[in-house]
Amino acid sequence: MxxxxxxxxxxxxxxxxxxxxxxxxxxxxxxxxxxxxxxxxxxxxxxxxxxxxxxxxxxxxxxxxxxxxxxxxxxxxxxxxxxxxxxxxxxxxxxxxxxxxxxxxxxxxTQSIERPLFSVHTQTDHSMYGSRDSDDGMEHGNHDSDDSYQPDDDSDEDTFDDVGSINIANLERMRGLCRKDPKSYMGLNEEGFLMLEFVATKVKGVCGGQSRLTVFDACCLVMVKLKQDRPFQLIADDFGISRSYACRLWRGVLPQISGHMQAFVFWPKRRDIYRNIPLAFKARFSRVTCIIDCLEIEIEKPSVALKQSKTYSSYKSCNTVKYLVSIVPSGMFNFVSGGYGGRTSDIQILQDSGFMDCLEPGMVVMADRGFKSIEPLLRAKACYLIRPDSVGSADIPEAHRVLFSKQVASLRVHVERAIRRIREFAMVKPHAVVECVVVPCLNRVLKTVCGFVNLQHDLTKV
Structure with missing residues (x-):
């Protein structure tokens, strides 16, 4: 401009x-x-x-x-x-x-001005990005360029019309590919594709006027970005539009898709969980209601030293954003936390994310051995923790405890399988190296991905 x-x-x-x-x-x-x-x-x-x-x-x-x-x-x-x-x-x-x-x-x-997409906000000293009360989630306030506050192009920021600049041949080609093979291009199975078509009818405020791009095309663009995580310039070329137009569509459509898809990430009633518990759990762990674990996504190294410190993960040896996820025994995601800096401990996320508020007395939580410090928290809620025994270098475990740990580990692995389904979307892979300007969208990205993953078939047989 x-x-x-x-x-x-x-x-x-x-x-x-x-x-x-x-x-x-x-x-x-x-x-x-x-x-x-x-x-x-x-x-x-x-x-x-x-x-x-x-x-x-x-x-x-x-x-x-x-x-x-x-x-x-x-x-x-x-x-x-x-x-x-x-x-x-x-x-x-x-x-x-x-x-x-x-x-x-x-x-x-500027306090009365509507908050832009990328603004400065931290939840607590332990939460680098994100908030349990905000869908905006992680936000970044670092601007390295002199022109960082300028709009992307010469057009109005709130306008989604791009008349005359769309390459129709490229657009028609991408439409055909997304419909022919939605799993490869957008990460969606048949049910997910039908749901995306339905969500497109609810998306408002984009592709208006005389634009030849439909709302469903804009939704496909967002899903292609989530699945492939290619630069906006390449995705824009595939859809036959400009890079700035693709960025505006991403910014306008992703929050609306996320708003609809996060409704599929919910906590079922306890009797429904027990009614659909898989056969592998019924023998010894039939009262398990959820399995929890944390996942981390690598991001670009922030330029601010404080943010570097809060996002550095000693476990991954890089700067990451950390999430707590929970699944029911059948493999459905029933809880996704907001994003936290990689240095945040698991127990701090458990306390601050709102997971404890979802538990009812008598519920049984299965976790990895690294969650041993959360047992007092669960006991205070009259809940129970099942995890493999910790192994010390000087301890010789008893045979029955070794067998118990193997049984727990063989069932806890289902949460790893569920997370692997999430990782099929390149934008949330362990080493995705998400750009700092995209980090504020990660909460919505993960909720959208989990919503579509829940539309897939069960992980285990009932």
């Missing part, structure tokens, strides 16, 4: 005002001289203020100025004065600091 196109954006973090969306607003140009521009950036609370070297046209909307002492006419006059001063400075070799306008505290002025 450039000033020559007639469209302007606000350079203040979290502010999404553009001259296209807010036609009546005044956008004052930011001085192009580096010292003055950096001073403006500091007052706007930009993290990259001291590293700014760009002289591209930047603007600041009137929301961040003291308009009580200025009228609209004087502000517009001031805008013209600054534009004239910038034009004069381009032909001069002097290092004039330029005109400076006092900016209000941008943190306060």
């Amino acid at each position: 450039s000033a020559a196109s007639g469209r302007k954006w606000c350079f203040v973090p979290k502010c999404e005002n553009t001259s296209t969306r807010m036609a009546g607003k005044i956008f004052l140009p930011v001085p192009r001289q580096i010292p003055a521009r950096r001073q403006w950036a500091k007052m706007a609370r930009r993290e990259d203020a001291n590293a700014i070297t760009s002289t591209a046209p930047w603007f600041c909307c009137e929301d961040h100025f003291d308009t009580d002492t200025e009228t609209g006419e004087s502000a517009r006059a001031q805008e013209q004065d600054i534009l004239a001063a910038d034009a004069a400075s381009q032909s001069s070799t002097s290092e004039d600091v330029g005109t400076q306008v006092e900016v209000e505290n941008c943190d306060a002025s």
